[in-house]
Amino acid sequence: MSATGIIPGVAVPVSLLARPQDFGGRRQGDCLTGDLVLRGSRVQGLRPGAAPTRLVMPKPAEVHCHLDKCHSIDRILASGTRPGGGLRHAIAAQAADTAHWTKTDLHARIGRGLADYAVAGAGVVRSHVDWHHPGATLPPAWAALRDLASAQPFTVQMAALCGIDMLAEPGLADAIARAIAPDGGVLGAFVLDQPHRRAGLRAAFAAADRHGLALDFHVDEGLEPGLDGLQLIVQTAEETGFKGPILCGHGCALSLMPADDLARLAERMARTGIALAVLPATNLFLQGRAATPAPRGLAPLQALREHGVRVVIGTDNVRDAFLPLGRHDPLWSLSLAALAAHLDAPMGQWLPMVTTEARAALGLPPVTVDGAALADLLAYDVASITDLLTGAPPPRALQPMKMETTA
């Protein structure tokens, strides 16, 4: 004897089903609708039923944020610093703020950032942590995030954010990889125009391979000519045959690349399995300030997808020296990307970039609604995906509305 639960009046995005043809329900736009049938604690399918009043989907995944920096903007403004003016100005303003990064301050700000993601219903969050000092000792922000992460209702992945030049120093990439491996850390680096970026990349790939870590790069976050970070990362991946997940963030320079060059690079990214996180909020704010007409600095995500690249959407900065606004909420970031990157309706086709595809970019197995455990799903009090992406109330855990007993 097994219990079957029913949740009446549900819409499920077709794009978040592994086998929509076997799921049942009635097609309504980019969703299937009906009463959700549960078998034990798992979703079995839809049967004909009430008109939808709630949307059920997997918990969103955050592929890229900076919880060590977040919610510091008011203090930065109070110091007389005026953020803005581009990426390098923001880096300097944030660096000056690190004088205030005491244990109490880190716990308060990181705790608030994590609480933001709990409200947004996140299932997994990858946060970068700046690696300011030269050695392999864990930074205080790393320890603070690790301590707070263990109490969260979601998974936190921590990525060490080092300058790529630093990783070129003999033995340092390996020492950092060894230090972060016990925490399931990701080896990350900021790659722009540093002179030793090639050697740094080789060291990063070798260290990640040796310690079984994923790689994550901030790369080509600028619109100046000659940025070659992504090309070097692709080349190093090809040369080494690295098997772990590689996620690159930004790729702003791709937005100025001729179509033929972009197609060739995208095909190599797809072949080597390198995913790209597009981060609209900070790019829209910091990039393209010195030119008219103003380029927006977003990588051409639709063209990259068409060439087979796994493209996902991330939040990046929230209320810090890089961006005075922002919101720790993957659905908000997708909504912003829709405006910035001309993501046409039906909107369901883009949801995998903050759910199933995002999890895959983080090296995790995708969660689709069919067969999912209830604990991995959320219910939103909306009846359509446009409603979901226009400011839905916070999601709720999934609760069967009535139970039936079947033999």
Ligand SMILES: [Zn+2]
């Ligand atoms: Zn970032």
